[in-house]
Amino acid sequence: MSVSDDRRLHVLRAIVQDYVRTSEPVGSKALLERHQLGVSAATVRNDMAVLEEEGLITAPHTSAGRVPTDAGYRLFVDRLSAVKPLGRGERSAIERFLHGAVDLDDVVARTTRLLSSLTHQVAVMQYPSLSxxxxxxxxxxxxxxxxxxxxxxxxxxxxxxxxxxxxxxxxxxxxxxxxxxxxxxxxxxxxxxxxxxxxxxxxxxxxxxxxxxxxxxxxxxxxxxxxxxSEERVVLSGTANLARSGNDFPTSLSSVLDALEEHVVLLRLMGSMATLDGDQVAVSIGMENPYEPLRTTSVVATSYGDAGGLGVVGPTRMDYPQAMAAVRAVARYVAEILDG
CATH class of the missing domain: 3.30.390.10 (Enolase-like, N-terminal domain)
Known part of the structure; x- marks a missing residue:
């Protein structure tokens, strides 16, 4: 990667982080004020122009600010050097909360509530697969x-x-x-x-x-x-979180909610994304989702042991590193409990 490509990746990362945090389009002035980019305002504006030409950011309206596109989020996720683990306190809280479960139904219910609370997204968990x-x-x-x-x-x-x-x-x-x-x-x-x-x-x-x-x-x-x-089931928690992100779904929140009610869709989605080895976490962003009503959302999912899939569904304006870390950590503990 050239110096200019590396610099533009830093600019893209800053735009993603700011937009996820504020939900407001990000301009060059804000980038310079909030991030130590080490370049001039003209260079930042030029880098943003190139990122826009490459389809990684776009202007939602006539303001000077830009927001990431699905392709921009994808590059951001792909270039994460590693998923930063959750802090020791968060990991201890997960372990205590899940180890209080009395049976499988309680494990599933606790897991979805916990994931929803950690990520502020909709948590989805597939019951252990019959097969x-x-x-x-x-x-x-x-x-x-x-x-x-x-x-x-x-x-x-x-x-x-x-x-x-x-x-x-x-x-x-x-x-x-x-x-x-x-x-x-x-x-x-x-x-x-x-x-x-x-x-x-x-x-x-x-x-x-x-x-x-x-x-x-x-x-x-x-x-x-x-x-x-033999009945395959999924459990959801935190659908109200979507309503709190209503501005991210200007015309399609109802269709997203309808899709989440279709458990067959969710089972296929979890099944297609959660056939991963080890600690791998799959991320499907916006138009990458195979189901039309979910193309304004992102899905972060993994497998827990060999039993099934779990993950979160939320707007594309998502804190991907945090969601990926939470999904991975919770899946580890669920696998330990069910194998124990």
Whole structure:
């Protein structure tokens, strides 16, 4: 990169930072007053003219100020040397808040509230995907008479319970329950959920004929629990933050809100952006979004472990470094909790 290119990148970065902070078009005078650019006013004006010719900034009206374009935000994000980690206090607060969760639903609810609070954007989290979830344990608990509680525990922490009537008194058959528990776990633990029903069907063939109806009832209850898990869901928090940024959506806020209500759209969006390795964070800006109603927004997303995606949606006038750092940090803690 030449000296002039490097200088213009500094000017662009300053324009992005000022516009994100103030929501007002940025002029050369303001840049010189707020930033140590080390050049003359004429040089700054010339650099802004070049940036405008390259489509990186534009004049929203006849004022002397300029605002970043989608392409300008993209260059700004691409040239971030690294995502600055959150401060120790913020990281400690995230850990304390998330580790207070009592179950998966609470983890998801806390995560979206936390992300929305940290970024002042709309937080979106995909429930752990069925295709990526595996069986951690199956428990069978006699609860009196012929009734048996079947408990499916998934690696992401989700728990499904079913109470079945086995058709016979179980108290004298403690060995049967223990044997079924052992057999079921031996063929299902570690398996992806979609493959569990077929393995359970094969298991029934090895059960003694007089016990097969009990084993069949257990297998059906587990199949029902797996089917219940198959519904892909997303949870949102902080949609009111969009209204507070209403000036960033002069004509399209209602269409953005409608799009956020379409969970299928969000699932596809999270799925397409959150297939990343390690600490990578994906950023989709404005017209880069594949869904028309979201082309006035930016999406910052990543994956949490192998389970699903989470991120934030907000106006293109977004504090990208802070949003990226928050999304990455929260995803790390969520992955630790669900893997723990």
């Amino acid at each position: 990526r979830s595996t069986v951690r344990h199956v428990e069978l608990v006699p609860i009196g008479g012929p009734r048996l509680m079947v408990v499916l525990i998934v690696n992401t922490g989700r728990v499904e319970q079913r109470v079945i009537d086995t058709g016979r008194e179980l108290a004298p058959d403690a060995d049967l329950v223990a044997d079924l528990r052992s057999r079921v776990n031996s063929v299902s633990v570690g398996l992806p959920l979609p493959s569990v029903p077929a393995r359970l069907d094969a298991l029934l063939e090895d059960v003694a004929p007089e016990d097969r109806h009990v084993a069949t009832a257990v297998a059906r209850a587990l199949a029902d629990a797996v089917a219940e898990q």
